[in-house]
Amino acid sequence: xxxxxxxxxxxxxxxxxxxxxxxxxxxxxxxxxxxxxxxxxxxxxxxxxxxxxxxxxxxxxxxxxxxxxxxxxxxxxxxxxxxxxxxxxxxxxxxxxxxxxxxxxxxxxxxxxxxxxxxxxxxxxxxxxxxxxxxxxxxx
Amino acid sequence: xxxxxxxxxxxxxxxxxxxxxxxxxxxxxxxxxxxxxxxxxxxxxxxxxxxxxxxxxxxxxxxxxxxxxxxxxxxxxxxxxxxxxxxxxxxxxxxxxxxxxxxxxxxxxxxxxxxxxxxxxxxxxxxxxxxxxxxx
Numbered sequence: 001x002x003x004x005x006x007x008x009x010x011x012x013x014x015x016x017x018x019x020x021x022x023x024x025x026x027x028x029x030x031x032x033x034x035x036x037x038x039x040x041x042x043x044x045x046x047x048x049x050x051x052x053x054x055x056x057x058x059x060x061x062x063x064x065x066x067x068x069x070x071x072x073x074x075x076x077x078x079x080x081x082x083x084x085x086x087x088x089x090x091x092x093x094x095x096x097x098x099x100x101x102x103x104x105x106x107x108x109x110x111x112x113x114x115x116x117x118x119x120x121x122x123x124x125x126x127x128x129x130x131x132x133x134x135x136x137x138x139x140x
Numbered sequence: 141x142x143x144x145x146x147x148x149x150x151x152x153x154x155x156x157x158x159x160x161x162x163x164x165x166x167x168x169x170x171x172x173x174x175x176x177x178x179x180x181x182x183x184x185x186x187x188x189x190x191x192x193x194x195x196x197x198x199x200x201x202x203x204x205x206x207x208x209x210x211x212x213x214x215x216x217x218x219x220x221x222x223x224x225x226x227x228x229x230x231x232x233x234x235x236x237x238x239x240x241x242x243x244x245x246x247x248x249x250x251x252x253x254x255x256x257x258x259x260x261x262x263x264x265x266x267x268x269x270x271x272x273x274x275x276x
């Protein structure tokens with residue numbers, strides 16, 4: 001029986017939205033106050049959705065301990081209290097929350113093998129959220 | 141097609157244990173959820189149904205009927221209950237949130253004549269939930 005399990009995590013990080021391929025004026029016009037050269041920060045809420053068959057013996061899609069320890073080590077500790085712009089993940093891309101979602105999805109897809117990664121959803125603020133499912137259409 | 145979601149809350153206790161596992165295996169796999177005295181959660185259930193909007197009523201579903209079915213089939217059966225001991229499906233199945241979502245789907249599906257069931261979502265805590273869309 002296939003089911004979907006979602007777990008929420010939180011971390012805080014700073015970023016500045018600025019693209020070297022645009023002039024300073026264009027950057028200011030496209031990114032507005034997010035282009036402030038000193039950067040700014042957010043409390044991000046991450047939702048990781050995994051999918052799989054519910055194993056008959058355990059009643060679980062995957063053991064939460066495995067999911068938690070993977071996400072804590074490879075995502076939360078990696079991004080928490082960091083400046084996203086200086087991380088290697090964003091050496092070639094602007095650390096928008098769209099790109100952050102894609103990075104997190106790729107980290108999970110490459111390293112987490114206890115269940116299949118269905119979707120990553122990231123809340124940047126209570127009013128903004130972004131979803132990425134590896135380029136697939138969303139389930140709902 | 142329009143989707144409508146109705147929420148409900150219930151509180152219940154449970155513990156995770158499989159007789160086929162040794163005591164050590166149960167402890168290793170289920171951790172503190174294996175405590176034989178049980179523990180409890182405030183569950184939040186979200187039931188999503190889908191359908192065409194009826195032109196005359198503007199409704200996808202008669203909400204009162206949906207609420208009645210949810211109350212009768214789920215809330216009255218599970219609220220303030222010990223899931224392992226008092227809910228029939230869990231005598232021989234571990235009441236994980238995954239199995240709870242499947243069980244709630246199976247309880248609602250045959251009773252919902254008013255609209256098509258799309259998704260059952262069960263929150264065990266605000267930071268953990270399971271979605272079930274029926275057998276695929």
